[in-house]
Every structure is written in C-alpha cells, then in structure tokens.
Amino acid sequence: MNYIDxxxxxxxxxxxxxxxxxxxxxxAIKPPIFYPEDIIGHGKNSGVDRVVLVQMNHYG
Structure with missing residues (x-):
C-alpha cells in the first residue's frame, strides 16, 4: 500500500x-539539514512514497 505524508x-x-x-x-536547528531526499528515504520503509512539503517556521 502507498501512503502520503x-x-x-x-x-x-x-x-x-x-x-x-x-x-x-x-x-537551535537539529539536525542542521534535512532535505526532501532524506524524508523519502525514511518513508520508504513505512510505505510512504509521496510527501507534502511545509516550510519550517524558523525561516524569515
């Protein structure tokens, strides 16, 4: 089954x-970077193959 985060x-x-x-x-930002490719890699193990990106609140 495919999921969307x-x-x-x-x-x-x-x-x-x-x-x-x-x-x-x-x-204060830990880890210092977290790219879309990172979440795709993590999500594959759970059946997540698509994500909706939301801007972090720490950007001005």
Missing part, C-alpha cells in the same frame, strides 16, 4: 539563501 518539514543550513526569522539561531 501530508506534513513534512525540510530545511537547509544555507542561511544566505534562506535567512532565519528573528529569534532563531543556527545552533
């Missing part, structure tokens, strides 16, 4: 391209 956050450590919002620091 309807709420997935991804982020990067490229704060020049994607600046952080006020009140957030790079040290």
């Amino acid at each position: 309807a709420h997935v956050n991804v982020w990067t450590d490229d704060f020049g391209q994607y600046p952080l919002a006020d009140g957030f620091s790079p040290d």
Whole structure:
C-alpha cells in the first residue's frame, strides 16, 4: 500500500539563501539539514512514497 505524508518539514543550513526569522539561531536547528531526499528515504520503509512539503517556521 502507498501512503502520503501530508506534513513534512525540510530545511537547509544555507542561511544566505534562506535567512532565519528573528529569534532563531543556527545552533537551535537539529539536525542542521534535512532535505526532501532524506524524508523519502525514511518513508520508504513505512510505505510512504509521496510527501507534502511545509516550510519550517524558523525561516524569515
């Protein structure tokens, strides 16, 4: 059976391209990166083959 994860956050450590919002620091973001490819790899084990990407709240 195939599943869709309807709420997935991804982020990067490229704060020049994607600046952080006020009140957030790079040290608080763990892990420092989490790409769409990462979640696809994790989801395959559970039958998830599609995801809906949602912007993290730490971007400005």
